[in-house]
Amino acid sequence: MKRNVVLVCRLALGAAFLYAAASKVPDMATFAQDLANFRLLPPALVSYAASIVVGVEVVAGLALVTGFGARAAALVAASMLVVFIGALSQALLRGIDLRCGCFSGQENATWGTVLRDVVMLLPALAVMSPAQDPNSRKHPRLGARAPEARARRAASGRSDLQRGSGTTKY
Amino acid sequence: MTSPPPLGGQPRYDGGVRILLHALSLCAAGAVLGLAGNRLTPRPAPLGVPVVAAAEAPGAMCQLPGGRVPPVPRLSVEEATPLCVACSALFVDARSAAEYQAGHISGAVHLPPGAPAEPVLWRLGVYKTVIVYDRNPSCALADEVAKMLLERGAQDVRVLTGAWPAWTAAGAPGSSGPCAVCGEHAPRGAP
Numbered sequence: 364m365k366r367n368v369v370l371v372c373r374l375a376l377g378a379a380f381l382y383a384a385a386s387k388v389p390d391m392a393t394f395a396q397d398l399a400n401f402r403l404l405p406p407a408l409v410s411y412a413a414s415i416v417v418g419v420e421v422v423a424g425l426a427l428v429t430g431f432g433a434r435a436a437a438l439v440a441a442s443m444l445v446v447f448i449g450a451l452s453q454a455l456l457r458g459i460d461l462r463c464g465c466f467s468g469q470e471n472a473t474w475g476t477v478l479r480d481v482v483m484l485l486p487a488l489a490v491m492s493p494a495q496d497p498n499s500r501k502h503p504r505l506g507a508r509a510p511e512a513r514a515r516r517a518a519s520g521r522s523d524l525q526r527g528s529g530t531t532k533y
Numbered sequence: 534m535t536s537p538p539p540l541g542g543q544p545r546y547d548g549g550v551r552i553l554l555h556a557l558s559l560c561a562a563g564a565v566l567g568l569a570g571n572r573l574t575p576r577p578a579p580l581g582v583p584v585v586a587a588a589e590a591p592g593a594m595c596q597l598p599g600g601r602v603p604p605v606p607r608l609s610v611e612e613a614t615p616l617c618v619a620c621s622a623l624f625v626d627a628r629s630a631a632e633y634q635a636g637h638i639s640g641a642v643h644l645p646p647g648a649p650a651e652p653v654l655w656r657l658g659v660y661k662t663v664i665v666y667d668r669n670p671s672c673a674l675a676d677e678v679a680k681m682l683l684e685r686g687a688q689d690v691r692v693l694t695g696a697w698p699a700w701t702a703a704g705a706p707g708s709s710g711p712c713a714v715c716g717e718h719a720p721r722g723a724p
Binding site: 418422 | 548552553555556558559560562563564565566567568570571574575576577578580581582583584585586593612615661662689
């Protein structure tokens with residue numbers, strides 16, 4: 364059940380990122396202008412940032428949909444969402460009235476857009492969860508018990524290389 | 534034969550570091566893909582060309598001789614239109630009464646330089662933002678009224694870039710007639 368929920372989160376998040384990228388590709392110049400209106404970046408870097416954002420959305424979306432490097436892609440997606448939330452919030456708090464630039468169209472930046480990004484963070488965090496890592500038996504909670512496991516292995520006289528990685532049950 | 538690593542010899546959070554490295558790899562791949570693919574899009578982002586915010590674009594600003602800094606912060610038509618539609622800002626028309634009656638921003642009050650400011654002042658507590666405009670891209674009249682409002686206690690006063698011509702050119706909301714709240718009346722025979 365939990366695996367299915369995480370699978371749905373991964374596919375939905377990946378599809379959302381791919382859709383966001385696909386909606387920007389036909390008019391990258393407008394997306395660059397939307398990005399400039401946030402007044403966060405030096406004007407000389409805006410176009411590069413716009414191109415990179417779309418490229419990273421494509422790569423992260425593909426990784427999430429295919430499951431290849433899904434946890435890393437979820438980390439990228441979550442980081443991007445945090446940046447989006449920060450950028451939108453600062454613009455709203457500064458009273459800058461602008462288009463969101465989230466997807467194509469004329470969607471204005473509102474606190475509803477911020478809330479949507481916060482909601483999208485949840486599936487990203489679910490996919491990032493260590494329990495989804497095939498190596499999580501070896502390193503539960505990001506390796507919190509790894510030294511004890513290594514101590515047991517050292518006591519039994521077998522090295523990591525002899526045991527292989529990620530497949531040994533203990 | 535490789536000997537087993539000493540206890541604590543490996544990084545404690547190697548799983549996290551591995552994912553972080555994968556994430557950085559994805560970002561690098563995305564950056565290369567985005568920068569290389571940009572030129573293949575129908576309307577590519579202009580790499581190497583500075584992109585400024587719409588409100589700061591040269592065509593959107595009031596043109597001041599000698600590149601002087603505008604005395605009052607500016608607001609573009611693009612930024613001001615939603616505020617007009619949502620009635621979340623007070624628009625002040627600094628042109629003549631005849632020009633105001635012929636056409637003005639919907640909901641704007643008429644306050645030319647030198648006129649009594651009382652019809653506007655009581656509204657300052659209702660609206661957070663006041664946007665002043667006139668007829669001329671130099672924004673001289675609007676600047677004068679905006680400075681007066683700032684001196685009378687208004688906190689957030691802006692001048693509309695491009696003035697009334699830019700507003701009409703953008704097809705933003707407008708109406709005509711006298712300023713009823715200012716105590717003005719239509720001339721006899723006017724509709």
